[in-house]
Every structure is written in structure tokens, then in C-alpha cells.
Amino acid sequence: METKIKPLNYASDLLAEILDASSYTQKALAKRCGIDTSRLSELKKGTRDFSVEQDYRLTLLLGLSQGYFLRLQSDYQKDLFLFEKAEQIKSQIQPLEAA
Numbered sequence: 001m002e003t004k005i006k007p008l009n010y011a012s013d014l015l016a017e018i019l020d021a022s023s024y025t026q027k028a029l030a031k032r033c034g035i036d037t038s039r040l041s042e043l044k045k046g047t048r049d050f051s052v053e054q055d056y057r058l059t060l061l062l063g064l065s066q067g068y069f070l071r072l073q074s075d076y077q078k079d080l081f082l083f084e085k086a087e088q089i090k091s092q093i094q095p096l097e098a099a
Contacts, residue, residue, distance in 0.1 A: 007079035011072035012046030018062060019044055033061040049073060 019026055019040075026044070030037040034057055042048035050058075055069045 004083055007076055007083055009046040009073075009076045011050060011069045011076060012044055014072065015058070015069065016044045029061065033057040043069075 019029060022029060024032075026040060027037050030040040035043075035054055039048065039054070043050060043054065050069045050073050052070065056066060058064075059066050059068050
């Protein structure tokens with residue numbers, strides 16, 4: 001039987017890596033980009049999803065392309081769905097026959 005490995009949340013992992021490597025405190029970075037310190041902590045831990053505004057603020061601050069964290073988050077959510085539910089749903093759906 002094939003062993004499945006739970007997907008990683010690259011958006012929060014990358015943010016954590018950037019914040020941990022920074023010479024600024026998390027509080028200072030949160031203030032610079034206008035995100036509440038507790039919210040930034042939740043994003044870093046992966047317990048909260050990135051909003052469009054949070055992504056925009058963080059990418060401006062960090063010099064990344066707009067939507068960077070949102071794309072990583074979307075990939076994580078897709079991979080997590082495939083990990084948790086895809087096989088079950090696949091067994092429930094009969095594809096349409098080609099015309």
C-alpha cells in the first residue's frame with residue numbers, strides 16, 4: 001500500500017522562514033506592513049489563511065510578486081484536498097462519456 005505524505009503549507013512555511021531570518025522583530029514587521037501582530041503570527045503558524053490584502057501588504061514589504069502567498073496557499077489547499085478527499089469523491093462520480 002502506498003504511503004501518503006500530508007502536504008506542506010509552503011505559504012506559512014516561507015513566511016516563517018523569512019520572518020525568522022529577518023533582523024526585525026515580528027512586531028516591527030507587522031507594524032511596517034500594517035498587519036496586526038497576532039494575525040501575522042497566525043499566518044506564520046498556518047492557522048489562518050492569507051487574505052488578498054495581507055498578501056499585498058506582505059509582498060510589498062518583502063519585494064515579492066503580488067499574489068505570491070495566495071498562489072502558495074492555493075496550491076496547498078488543492079494538495080490537501082487531494083490528500084484528504086480526492087479518492088473518496090472520485091469513487092462517487094461517474095464521468096460523462098465523450099460524445
